[in-house]
Structures are given as C-alpha cells and as structure tokens.
Amino acid sequence: MSKFKSKLKSGSPGISTASLPDIVFMLLFFFMVTTVMRETTLFVDVLTPKATEIRKMEKKSLVSYIYIGSPVKRLQSSYGTKPRIQLNDAFAETTDIQEFIATERETHDEKEIPYMTVSIKADEEVRMGTVIDVKQELRKANALKINYSTRKGSYRQGF
Amino acid sequence: MARSNRELQEINAGSMADIAFLLLIFFLVTTTMDVDTGIARKLPPMPEDEQIEDDSQIHARNIYVVLVNSNNQLLVEGLPMDISQLKDGAKDFIDNNGLNPELSDNPEKAIISLQNDRGTSYKTYIQVQNELTAAYNELRNTAALSEFGSRYYDLLKTQQRDIRKKYPQKISEAEPKNIGENE
Secondary structure, X not given: OHHHHHHXXXXXXXXXXXXXXXXXXXXXXXXXXXXXOOOOOOOEOOOOOEEOOOEEOOOHXXXXXXXXXXXXXXXXXXXXXXXXXXXXXXXXXXXXXXXXXXXXXXXXXXXXXXXXXEEEEEOOOOEHHHHHHHHHHHHHOOOOEEEEXXXXXXXXXXX | OHHHHHHOOOOOOXXXXXXXXXXXXXXXXXXXXOOXXXXXXXXXXXXXXXXXXXXXXXXXHHEEEEEEOOOOOEEEOOEEEOHHHHHHHHHHXXXXXXXXXXXXXXXXXXXXXXXXXXXXXXXXXXXXXXXXXXXXXXXXXXXXXXXXXXXXXXXXXXXXXXXHXXXXXXXXXXXXXXXXXXX
C-alpha cells in the first residue's frame, strides 16, 4: 500500500508539452498549404443564383472562370453599371474570350484539355444576352464543357 | 564579456506554441474550403458550314417546348406556366411512354427545347435549368430505386450508365430571340 502511495506522489511528471509546438506547426503547415488565397481581384459584383440540383466541381486546376456582372461600386463612375465580363484580372469584351481560352489551354497538358471546364460565374441580375454571347464565343473556341456556378439553396425561399 | 558568458542561455521556447497557435487560428479562419458548385452543361459544337439542321425527323410530340420571354414568363407547350409547375410538367412529358398522345413516346426520344429571350434574367434561366435537371434527377432516382434499390448517385458507374441510357438528358437550346431589343 505504502509502496503504491509513494509511487503516486513522487512520479507524476505531468504530460510533456514539449511536442505541442510540433503538433501545432504540423497543423499550421497543413492549413497554410491548403489555403487558397483568391488570386483574382473581382472588378464585378457577382452574386450567383441559387439552385438545388448542383454538383461539386472537380479538379480546380482545370477550371477557368468567366465573371459576368456589374462593375463594383468604386469603378462604377468610370465603367458605368452595365454588366461587364471579367477574365483573369481585367475587364474584357466577348471577342477576347477565344484568346483567353487559347492561353488557358497553353498552360495545361495536352491530355488534360478535354477535361477543362469553363465556369460561368454570372450575377443573377445579368440579362441572358450577355451570357448567350459568352456561350457563343465558347462554342467557337470549342470549349464545350461549361458549368453555371450557383449557390446551394432553394430560390423559392426568396418568395 | 564575463557577464555575457554568465547569462548565456537558450531562448525561451515556451511561447513558441502560442505563436504557432496564433498563426494556426489565422489560417483556420481565412481558409475557405469553398467547393465550387454549379450546374454542369455541355454546349453543342459549332455547326459545320452549310450544314442544315434537320428537325423533321423528330416527331412534334417528342419535343417539349419551353419558352422564356424577357419578362421572365414561361410558355410551355403553348400555354403559360408558373415555374413551380415546370418540374412536374417535364416529368410527365418525359415519362409518358406513349400514354398521352400529346406527350413523348418514351424517355429516350424525349427532347426538351429551351428558348429564351436576350432579355431574360440569368436567375430565371438558372431556375428553368434547375427545374429541368431536377425532373431528370428525380426520374433517374426513381428508376435507380426500382431497378437497383439505391439512389442514382450511390450506384456503380456501370449501373449509372444504364440509367442514363434510359433517361438521357436531352435539353436543346435554340438560338435566342431578341424581341425585347435588350442588350
């Protein structure tokens, strides 16, 4: 009995926290690696419409984005409120899309080209005319795999 | 000199964990594991030169015409319709199997023709696309449940292909009209 007691008293060194920084650093590196900072600054306001029948997009590296929407507030004085197209980091016209697709393709392996997707991130207030023009250009550029970017949720909630 | 020797000691690493935690929390907060979601579609290739599209082989009963005007109103098979009814309407049309002489012969022949105005809002367009996709998804799910006993997305690739063959998603988009003269 006494032996047991003495052992308990003398030998409880507490859990060593020496390896705690290592564990935390490991987590830190994980999050640092997985964090994707937004590469493009948006010049257009995009609030994608809601939909329920949505699918997750795979292979983000194979996705090119086309943003359509009204210019953001601070640019409205110089660009107006008419919906504009944004490719990468600049406003663009519909005629620039074919070139955009061509440059996007150059950055990828030839084998990956059939799997490349164009994600159309358009604001819900945009008129279809602009979207149709974009789609026509994509057809001309033979980029046929597209994805209408949407948020998850039922639009009926809005009514 | 002597003094510095005497006081030479290791940097206290005790606060290292705190610093690391701080950084960790920063990255935890900023990380948005935003999974991009959306409705996937495949555009038809540009027609070859001088190729005339031949619609005459498709029987009129196998085409479900959905028109959307610039005021975001729907005209389905010649009648105005509310968007909430579109899914059921499309389901009835696709899964008719020749019962109603005005609806499709069978799901394989059924084609949904969608035409919208240049003035239609993108929101309405997505809603229509969503309802039509929902109609197909529900039909595929029902078929999957009755044939294989589980939902469509839980099936094997080959089983999914069978179901897809039975209910091919044929949504054709006609060249848009510009009645409202909208940009």
